Amino acid sequence: MKEPPRVESLRDAYGKALVELGERDANTVVLDADLSGSTRTALFGQKFPTRFFNVGVMEPTMMSIAAGLSLTGRTVFASTFAVFAAGQAYNAVRQSICYNRANVKIVATHGGLLVGPDGGTHQILEDIGLMRGLPGMTVIVPADAPSTRAATFAVAGIEGPAYVRLTRENLPVVTDGTLVVGHAQELRAGSDLTIVALGAMVARALDVAEELGRVGVSVRVLDLASVKPFDEAAILRAARDTGALLVLEEHTVLTGVGALVASTTAENYPVPVRRVGVPDVFGESGEPWALLDHFGLSRERVLEEAWELLRQRGKVQ
Amino acid sequence: MPRPSPEDLLALQATARRVRQDAVRMIYTAGSGHPGGSLSVTDLLTALLFREMKLDPTRPDWPERDRLVLSKGHAAPALYAALAERGFLPREELLSLRQLGSRLQGHVDRNKLPCIEASTGCLGQGVGMAVGMALDARLAGRAHRIYAVLGDGECQAGPTWEALLAGAHFRLSNLVVLLDRNFYETDGSTEEIMGIEPIADKFRAFGFHTLDIDGHDFSAILAALEEARRTTDRPTAIVARTVKGKGVSFMENKSSWHGKAPNRAEAEKALAELGAELGVPAR
Incomplete structure (x- = not known):
């Protein structure tokens, strides 16, 4: 362990x-x-x-x-x-x-x-x-x-x-502290799927990537700490290399980076993109980590969305 | 500074008249803009730029210069005209106001025109920026002074009062707030829409040394600025009672001239009252 x-x-x-x-x-x-x-x-x-x-x-x-x-x-x-x-x-x-x-x-x-x-x-x-x-x-x-x-x-x-x-x-602690403005850091290499995450969702992305890795799925994880300037090249490279992107954000999906990633790929290199974020609602009181689960950002939900993308890409039945 | 002589006062009045003439020409040519508040604030700006402030038109970035923040950024035409008259920009540039590519934006923009200290336009932020500049001057140990020119409509905005609170709290004696109290805003009289009186008492209660003057009387304006200099324990507020549209009879005290350009006949009439020809091409 x-x-x-x-x-x-x-x-x-x-x-x-x-x-x-x-x-x-x-x-x-x-x-x-x-x-x-x-x-x-x-x-x-x-x-x-x-x-x-x-x-x-x-x-x-x-x-x-x-x-x-x-x-x-x-x-x-x-x-x-x-x-x-x-x-x-x-x-x-x-x-x-x-x-x-x-x-x-x-x-x-x-x-x-x-x-x-x-x-x-x-x-x-x-x-x-x-x-x-x-x-x-x-x-x-x-x-x-x-x-x-x-x-x-x-x-x-x-x-x-x-x-x-x-x-x-x-x-x-999930990074080595080498944040570079304008650069999306690859925290884990992978070829079947890319999870793009930022803030608190990066640890969740790594956790899910590791679980998928145990069953033979190779997941790349990009830390999108630099939202702006946005590392379009890293996103498009991930689209080309892995063919599907899953974006995790503790933010409304309406104006979050999921929408940014999806529009970037749609314009330049269309691949399936799914977004895990907060739907069009306000939050509410609760224990912090329970709120993530309640509003659709749970580990299970991330896994489901990852499998859905892998199915769409024909990588699993 | 020595008391202004009668000749000095006459010279300031003549300068202000030219500034008003140019402001009307500019707004006419642009086809839009804010004549009422430009004409009311002109004497305050003239007193500041031509007598009170330490400035060097050849060096708009001189570190020791005094700073002017026009919080009521819609009075831009008056400020541009006064800056041109003072030698900060060519007078020929004035008629480019509000045109695509011009340095003379509808509301003042420091990144387009270097002699502008702070970009403003959305109301209620100028005093806050001036407070920051005053803190900066104090931290740097510099003696320059900060002048914020505020509109009366802005006195309905919460952030104006936040900034006044801060100016008094930090005892910024290098800060002077001048209120262009012309009594009208876009939709009508300030006192009918959302009254701000007794405004001088409010400034006083907020901790400002407060003076209440006629904002078209140069000797009163200069005396108030002089008194502000002698006030070393707190900031000063000057409530300058002015006439909206001052100098153009049909614009005076009319909120309808807050944000509307005159047509050619109106512009010609305005310039005649201000003692000059319109002298610009038809728009």
Whole structure:
């Protein structure tokens, strides 16, 4: 029996990476909207109090202030929960940050269903679609703590706006932390089917791939942490090499990366694509991992969809 | 700064008149735009750009320059005209307003026109950006000042008040908010639609040193800006009472001229009242 992978906090990884950035670069400034304990920006605030601004519950204006702070060349991080960053503050992100091409990195914690008991109001399932649609915005969804650390450094190194979505729950360590913006990392080689996943669903993809591997099905796993820029080449390579794609996302399927993968293959190299994500509904209160099962993202559902694709491809009866 | 002489005040009035003339020409030529709020804010912009602010038209990116954020980004024609008059862009460019490929977007855009400090248009975000700039100046130990020009319709927007809260909380004495209080918005009178009075009391209650002035009286505007400079423990708000459509009789105090271009006869009449020929081709 293989040992289960260790789980780590993405938020801790973010907070620690911010402190390192702060030590390295005196132009790093951090803002938060009364959630600095939760988002872990408080770590930066304790170390660099003059470069940390807790603005209270004013997410839209936090984005405008962040933009104003960045225009002389600072790197400004702004953190809060994803529902506030992408939802509450959308037009400030759009105009103050993106339209102005401000050098602001929004690192949003508590994305998706895994927020858990707080319920549907706080489980944003639309943020990736909203943020990806903004011109000039980089969008990163790390799968684990090491790639969260890498994402924090990566977005600091890019000139211009970025959105990083983090998960509240601790997640298994599944990457080696070598996240490259614009690159979909192959976490497992395979030739019968490709599972494309991001965030918390990457571990599930690897788990299912391993189970299928035990019965002789060869599954490639791509970590789509870099939603934008999107690694179209890796997706089309997977379509050519494996002939079918299964996309897993903790996000509404209406505007998620499943739709992006499907449109990319449809235009360039049509192969069967199936999407496992949240249907057109809001979430609700519950234990985080039970919510994934309830809303159709269970391990069993992923397996069923994988077998369905394999049947469609004639790889099994 | 020394008190303005009578000659200085006359010069500012003449400059403002030329800015108003150009703003009307631009909006006429574009066939769309916002004359009412452009004409009401002109004297404030003129006082800032020609007297108050530390600027160098040959170096729009000079780090020590004072910053102007036009939160009411729809008053772009007045700002473009004033910037041209001040030497930041060629006057010939003004008539390209709102045309495809122009640097003069319908609402100000810093990425198209370098002397614009912040792109605005969707209301309620300018003061927030100005607060960020004021924090940045303080962090950098620089003495430049930040001026945010706000519309009164925007005072109905929550984020404006969030930003004012922040400006006072951080005691940003390098920040001045100027309210172009022209009393009208798109659909009618601000007080009939969603009243904001007593607005000066609100700014005061939010922690701003607050002055209530006639926004078309240059000596009052300059005195208020001078008082803002002497206020070193908190930001200043200047409630500048203005006339929407100021200088063009048939546009004054008419919300119908908030966002509508004059036709040729109207533009000619407006320019005549402003003391000039229309002097632009028919659109």
